[in-house]
Amino acid sequence: METAEELKSCCAALYEKDWARLLLGDSYHPGGLALTERMGEVLELRPGMRVLDVAAGRGTSALHIAHTFGCEVVGTDLSAEMSRLATVCAAEAGLSSQITFQQGDAEQLPFADNTFDAVLCECAFCTFPDKPTAAREFARVLRPGGRVGLSDLTREGELPPELQSLLAWVACIADARPLEEYAHHLRTAGCDDITTETHHEALAQMVKEIRGRLVAAQLLVGLKKLELPDVDLAQAQMVARSAEQAIRDGKLGYALIFGQWHEG
Numbered sequence: 001m002e003t004a005e006e007l008k009s010c011c012a013a014l015y016e017k018d019w020a021r022l023l024l025g026d027s028y029h030p031g032g033l034a035l036t037e038r039m040g041e042v043l044e045l046r047p048g049m050r051v052l053d054v055a056a057g058r059g060t061s062a063l064h065i066a067h068t069f070g071c072e073v074v075g076t077d078l079s080a081e082m083s084r085l086a087t088v089c090a091a092e093a094g095l096s097s098q099i100t101f102q103q104g105d106a107e108q109l110p111f112a113d114n115t116f117d118a119v120l121c122e123c124a125f126c127t128f129p130d131k132p133t134a135a136r137e138f139a140r141v142l143r144p145g146g147r148v149g150l151s152d153l154t155r156e157g158e159l160p161p162e163l164q165s166l167l168a169w170v171a172c173i174a175d176a177r178p179l180e181e182y183a184h185h186l187r188t189a190g191c192d193d194i195t196t197e198t199h200h201e202a203l204a205q206m207v208k209e210i211r212g213r214l215v216a217a218q219l220l221v222g223l224k225k226l227e228l229p230d231v232d233l234a235q236a237q238m239v240a241r242s243a244e245q246a247i248r249d250g251k252l253g254y255a256l257i258f259g260q261w262h263e264g
C-alpha cells in the first residue's frame, strides 16, 4: 500500500505524461469546459475577482475562466511541470497579465489567508489523501464570504477490486466519496449554504470517449505506429469497462458541490 505522499506524487506524475493528454484531451475532467463554465456561473465570477484553481493541471480551466469571466486567476498544481506548461499556454493565449501558475500542494497551499474571492477544484479533491486538511486549506485562503466549488466523482456502496487499484485512484475513482461526504468536508471546514448538482451523464460520456481512445491506442501500438512503454493498456481498458458498469449500476457518478465561507 502506497503512503499518502507516494499517492500524491504518483497522481501528479501520471497526469504529466503525454498519453494522459492523448486519452483525456486538454480538459482533465468530465463535462469539459461546459461544466467549468457552469461552475463559474454558480460561483458568480465577475471581472476583478481573484480566483484560485487548485490542481489546475494544464491550466485549461484557468484560461477559460479568465477569458470568460474576466477574473484574475491563480492556478496551482502539485506538478511543477504542469504549472510550467500552463504558464506557457497562458502566455500563448496573451493572458499572462491575468493568470499565473505556481507549484503547490492542495493540502498545504502556498498562499496567505484571505487571498481569494473564489476557489475551485475540478476532479482532484477525490485524489487527495487528506481531504479534511485540503477543505480547511480552501477555506483558509478564501476571504470571508468567498465561495468554493468542487467537481468530483461520487461513489455509492462498494466498488469492485479493479476500481480500487492505484490506477483507479489516479483516475479519481478509488477514493471517490458519497456526495454527502464532500458536502460534509466543506461544512466542517466552515462553509455554509452548501448546494450540489449531479452530472452523471458527463462522466458516462467521458468514460465512453476514453474507452474508444484506449481501443485506438491498442490498435496503433499493435501496428507499431505508437509507443506507450509505460502504460498497461489492458489494465486501463479493464478499469474503463468496469467504471462504465459502475456508472450504469448507479455506483459511480459526478457532481458539483458549492459552499460559501462564512462571513468572519
Ligand SMILES: C[S@@+](CC[C@H](N)C(=O)[O-])C[C@H]1O[C@@H](n2cnc3c(N)ncnc32)[C@H](O)[C@@H]1O
Binding pocket: 008, 011, 012, 013, 015, 026, 027, 028, 029, 054, 055, 056, 057, 058, 060, 061, 076, 077, 078, 079, 082, 104, 105, 106, 107, 121, 122, 123, 124, 127, 128, 172
Ligand atoms: C484529473 S487532473 C484534473 C486537472 C484539472 N483540474 C482539470 O480538470 O483539467 C488531477 C490533477 O490534480 C493534481 N494533483 C494531484 N494531487 C494534488 C495535490 N495534492 N495538490 C495539488 N494538485 C494535485 C494532478 O497533478 C493533476 O494535475
